[in-house]
Amino acid sequence: MTEAVERIARDQIAIAGERAVCDSSGVLYFPELGMLAVSDLHLEKGSSFARRGAFLPPYDTAATLLRLQAVIGRYAPRIVISLGDSFHDGGGAARMPEPFKLQLESLMAGRDWFWITGNHDPDAPAGLPGETVRELAIGGLMFRHEPSGSVIDGEVAGHLHPCARIVYRGRSLKRRCFATDGHRLVMPAFGAFTGSLNVLDRAYAGLFRWERFMAYMLGDSRIFAIAGAALRP
């Protein structure tokens, strides 16, 4: 019983004092604000590759939207922030087949939806509602696509596609994760075709206070919280 209680508590975190839930699907939910953040959807990545002659299965947008629909249905947030790289390239929104566009619009209906621009999608997605911004400050938090270099309290970013790896009893396991030290949080990538980068890579250097670093690794149905010292490159 106590374990069950603990388990619920494990995915609860605080960023600069703001309470949030790390969902095992890879979204971040702020219960007090009724707000959901999702990062690096990379919609239309398949068709983006197809333009160069690499025909990845054209089902990634469908798969990503289906998962997004499920998690939005579960939390019914008032506000949704898509934290950049929502489309794999600038033409992605225009290329998106009509049924998916409709599906996305119905997800957006009745809530405030913010598109934060990313390096893959520096402009507003063509033909879609929602507000496009470079950064967004809500409560004590600052949402932007790429984590800033500076010392900061309360930044939520994406871009790096964090994953973490543990080795235990001679076995190795790698999962996408939320990476945080309580001051800054880097979200896992949500898109179906998005790869990942180990949090011990030098790309993360200087972003976190290492002694307080935690990786919230995404399990099939729950989050596993692993301290930085236990992670492997």
Next chain:
Amino acid sequence: MTAKPRISRDTIAAALPEPFVRWFGERGWAPRAHQLDLLAKAQAGKSVLLIAPTGAGKTLAGFLPALTELTVRPKRKPGEAFRGIHTLYISPLKALAVDIERNLGKPVSEMGLPIAIETRTGDTPQHKRQRQKLVPPDILLTTPEQLALLIASSDARRFFKDLRYVVFDELHSLVTSKRGHLLALGLARLRHYVPDVQTIGLSATVAEPDDLRRWLVPQGGLALPVPPPRSASPIDPHLKGEGNAPLAELITVTGGAKPNISILDSRERVPWAGHTSRYAIPEVYEEVKKHRTTLLFVNTRSQAELLFQELWRINEDSLPIALHHGSLDVGQRRRVEKAMEQNALRAIVATSTLDLGIDWGDVDLVVHVGAPKGASRLAQRIGRSNHRMDEPSKAILVPSNRFEVLECRAALEANTAGAQDTPPLATGALDVLAQHILGCACGEAFDADDLYREVTSSAPYAELDRDTFDGAVDFVATGGYALKSYERYARIRQNKDGKWRVSHPRIAQQYRLNVGTIVEMPELNVRYVRPGKGTVSRGGPILGKIEEYFAESLTYGNTFLFAGKILRFEGIRENEVLVSNGSGADVMVPSYAGGKFPLSTYLADEVRGMLADPRRWKLLPKQVADWLRLQKAKSILPPRGDLLVETFPRGNRFYMVAYPFEGRLAHQTLGMLLTRRLERAKAKPLGFVATDYSLAVWGLDDLGTIFKAGRPTLGELFDEDMLGDDLDAWLADSWMLKRMFRNVAVIAGLIEKKFPGQQEKTGRQVTVSADLIYDVLRSHEPDHILLQATRADAASGLLDVRRLGDMLSRIRGRIIHKDLDQISPLAVPVMLEIGKEQVPGGASESLLGEAEAIIEEAMSLAKERKKA
């Protein structure tokens, strides 16, 4: 070429041009009968397969038709039209092509023949390749990948227009892989350019020479007027040779002296289990001392590392003993090869990298450590020793456990009887077909009807049905998805005349960067650094490469054997594993994928026969015969065709041990499926372990009672229907299938190894995206052509599903159940493997939970300590 001149001078003079006759005469040599025979057949316009043992002058035989024809061909006058290459020689190894250039160049220059011979491999500089296109040599020595590249260039037709002969060296080893499929398609394309081109195949002895004979000449589509394509599934086990399929001419050179093979009769106790053969190392060392040069063969790279280490441990005379395997740095390998050539070594520990026909040094003994796994495999390895075919080769087999003693005995008897068990040729893979189709389009526009006929003229694709072929064309064009969303990005398009051509030159450029069927596992360099903070230190030399998944299982301070050294893991930096000098006896040996060959069906059957027949035991070492007698007394030894299943309690567990003898891969698959079924029957299985010979499953409930009560019966448990839904369900999540899918996706060109103008992607990123693609594809389009190709690979590759299927149908109604009070003697080897074995990559989420709990516990302890 030193054979006694039994052939009369007149015959020679009639068969060969004057420079040849003179050259042979000056040396007191004469051509061999099979060399002249092959020449005569080639001159009569036939394609020929030559099967001959090592040292029979195969190479000269293969080139004689080309050399004689080129000698009498009129010289090209200035201003005369372009001449394409005359003869193409294809070898499985770059090194072999280079070797041949040297061996062939010598007589050609001694005879003063006006023949240009050149190699073209991955190492050939760009300017030389360009020049070869402008001024082709008469004879081009190359590899299958280079042929694919030549075909994919727009001047292919011109380059090959004068082609007369294609010589395939080591054909038996070329044809068994996807490389062979690509090569077969390449040959079909050459015939498209030059319909009457002749082939000459050179091969070691094989089980089914007719397979190779068909491979060399056009089949189906081009051989018969209008063949109704049989709607065969693309994953049919092997080609059912139509009784009247066209065959190349066959020349077989038997002979050479029978090799002198023995099994090491050890003074030591032969272990029950394990693969180290540690017990026999001192005796092996004694043999090395007694001979000039010893080749020590092992089956896996990890065994090679271990044997090398153990030999040096007792190498009191400091004999020069070297190590050679495919993971070592190229420079290091070349040094070993050089030393071997100069006879500077007393022993070389090697894996299959030295298997093929390269002649090095003066080897007078082959020691095979571990079971040979196949009779033909053994014969080819023994062929390494002593390249004068009239003297017997000498070989010693060193079994590393008791079952291997039986296997060695079976292999030895097969060798005496001349039995062969080379694997049957597989049906052509669809990923390779896709690659070839794009390659053809890069060369010149193709008509789908013509290309279909051409493709089905190659032996591996002879039974390919038209729908599957069209599916492959569709895949090449737009990805072959049911959702037709990529039409506007098509890689190949149909012209007004209906012919397919590449839609953009960039596509051809991309294709050329990715050609080939050899997909390396993602590998990391092993770099030597000073101990301590490895990631900071600059680093020393690169020792070689290890596979990424192995590197990922290492943690700081772990030690392992590699490149003949004990190394200590210091960390991973980008694509490099940093290591320092390690010490201590407790090393973790690298394990390598692909190192485990299952024993051949032939040897398996022989071993079953040996167990069933006590009269044959007297040929076995006494300790092994005693072991079998004990088994007979305590349990039973099953008749040859039956499957023995024993059940017994031990400790607080109940065990079931089955003895199918079908090889470890098939047993592993069987173990997965049996535990799933037992789970469903509520028999609470806990785990299983598989060896080449047997399989143990254990659980908390009494399996013997369960089977006797028919919940389920053993017949139901081992029913063939497990290969249906159970297999599918298990495969869905199998990491092995994902790995196979990645290979298929790279070969088919879905995932590019390299993009032009882009930084080379590291294997690590490719692995990730292949897994993601697999997941998405499997849930959205499970019948996609690449998933079909992946399943076909699984059937014959890592999962050995086909062999498992054959076994299950063989033992139907022939299962003998023996319920025992305690472990049987025959069960001991597999029982000893329990605990040692891990199923790699099988880590599940429960691991994360455990790790999380342990780490939390450790951290709270640390906190309390701080407080205190």
